[in-house]
Amino acid sequence: MKIKDFKLEVFFGKHEFTAPYLLTQSDCASMSIHEVLDLEQDAKEEFLNSWLGYTEVSGNPELRKIISDLYTTMTPENIVVHAGAQEPIFNFMNVLLEKDDHVISQFPIYQSLFEVANSIGCEVSKWSIEQGEEGWLFDINKLEKLIQPNTKLIVLNSPNNPTGYTLTKEEIEAIVVIARKHDIYVFCDEVYKGVELDGSKRPWFADCYEKGISLGVMSKSYGLAGLRIGWLATQDNELIEKLIKMKHYTSICSSGPSEFLAMIALKHSDQILERNLKIIKENLKIAEVFFNRYPNLFEFNGPMAGPVAFIKMNMDMPIDEFCDKLVEEKGVLLLPANIYAFSGNYFRMGFGRENFAESLEKFEEYLVEKKYV
Ligand SMILES: Cc1ncc(COP(=O)(O)O)c(C=O)c1O
Incomplete structure (x- = not known):
């Protein structure tokens, strides 16, 4: 069987475990085994005996x-x-x-x-x-x-x-x-x-x-x-x-x-989904304030569901080049649209993580340093 490289996984393979500011992740905030076991009485003992x-x-x-x-x-x-x-x-x-x-x-x-x-x-x-x-x-x-x-x-x-x-x-x-x-x-x-x-x-x-x-x-x-x-x-x-x-x-x-x-x-399920939806909603509020500050640079449509959105960035540099520089120079990870074979200067942003505000701040710092804003 011949299959093409999985572009997104190849890209993440390069950066996911080294970039300090993951601003594109599609999974919601995780939990430790301890936290999962704590959800149910006696689960710890049962788990250890499984x-x-x-x-x-x-x-x-x-x-x-x-x-x-x-x-x-x-x-x-x-x-x-x-x-x-x-x-x-x-x-x-x-x-x-x-x-x-x-x-x-x-x-x-x-x-x-x-x-x-x-x-x-x-x-x-x-x-x-x-x-x-x-x-x-x-x-x-x-x-x-x-x-x-x-x-x-x-x-x-x-x-x-x-x-x-x-x-x-x-x-x-x-x-x-x-x-x-x-x-x-x-x-x-x-x-x-x-x-x-x-x-x-x-x-x-x-x-x-x-x-x-x-x-x-x-x-x-x-x-x-x-x-x-x-x-x-x-x-x-x-x-x-x-x-x-x-x-x-x-x-x-x-x-x-x-x-x-x-x-x-x-x-x-309800408890975990409620927690994750709350994180997404709080991060989206922060993101909206950020995008409203730069209406000429970004076209932002928030997600209807899930923790990701695809955002247009109005700039001359190709988006993959911008994302490469951003992660190399500032450690902020965004996913460029070409990973999806999608044309246009879009990137994927993720709102499911608890350190979203910190990562967004680093992104903004980079935009200021490079005089994009
Ligand atoms: C839409 C979609 N389907 C499937 C997967 C693969 O999920 P998993 O890592 O659980 O295999 C992903 C992971 O990003 C995804 O975004």
């Missing part, structure tokens, strides 16, 4: 029950636990797709969501985001126009990385109508669900479409990336069987200690 043997391929049954309860129609049998969100993206695409299938992918989007399909030999069409007067928007009519006789799959990421756009309930319903009419699967990466700025929870695709597949993970809205626990949810039992058989070739099963900690965290 077994380190193999676990069930589809995931611990109790964990699958807790995950299925996040949805309205899922049962534990509709869930397959995986390693993070990356393994299930890779496995699902390899299970479903064949060379010469046509795939439609939202754009911009996290690279693996279309690159794995490319590597299989599929033709991928982009359903591109547009900049409207009120912010980002997706035109559903354009999505339908992209459909071909051999279209097998529509890939979505809602809430979206990098734009922070989230499909409304009405848009989700409209997409389901189109997909059903053309008998197309819909894979929706929903790893940023749970931290909606308007407080309104959108439906999961797995609940509202028989050929819908929802991707969830502990890494993003929960901030627990180190657990490497993610999952796929779908009503399609045949697909579930195939995903289990595919997992025999990848991770086989998840880490028992991680499954245990994920269960504790998900039992206290």
Whole structure:
């Protein structure tokens, strides 16, 4: 199998563990094992006594029950636990797709969501985001126009990385109508669900479409990336069987200690999501004051959901060159748009971390030092 480099991961590989001011991260503030165990009485003792043997391929049954309860129609049998969100993206695409299938992918989007399909030999069409007067928007009519006789799959990421756009309930319903009419699967990466700025929870695709597949993970809205626990949810039992058989070739099963900690965290889902949404909201207030100070330099649309936004910077220097200099000279990390193969001087900013204000201050210092403001 030949697959192109994952640009975002290559870029993070260079800077994520050395740059002191991470101003672009897409995961919310994390927690220690201690803090997770403290969420539940007696959990510490139970954790220390937990077994380190193999676990069930589809995931611990109790964990699958807790995950299925996040949805309205899922049962534990509709869930397959995986390693993070990356393994299930890779496995699902390899299970479903064949060379010469046509795939439609939202754009911009996290690279693996279309690159794995490319590597299989599929033709991928982009359903591109547009900049409207009120912010980002997706035109559903354009999505339908992209459909071909051999279209097998529509890939979505809602809430979206990098734009922070989230499909409304009405848009989700409209997409389901189109997909059903053309008998197309819909894979929706929903790893940023749970931290909606308007407080309104959108439906999961797995609940509202028989050929819908929802991707969830502990890494993003929960901030627990180190657990490497993610999952796929779908009503399609045949697909579930195939995903289990595919997992025999990848991770086989998840880490028992991680499954245990994920269960504790998900039992206290509301508390963790509330904490993370509060951090995002506080950081967004600080960001708005900052961007209002420099209206000529930046075009800022805050996220509708999730901890990231895609911001335009009006300058002559290409954005990748600017971001390289910024991290080298000031230690502030921003993600340039070319990482998403997106043209234009945009960068991704992340609002989920507790040291956001300090990192933003360093960014502002740099702009002053270089006389951008
Ligand atoms: C939209 C999206 N999907 C999947 C992933 C991969 O998540 P994980 O690190 O949990 O595998 C990411 C990580 O940034 C992401 O942004």
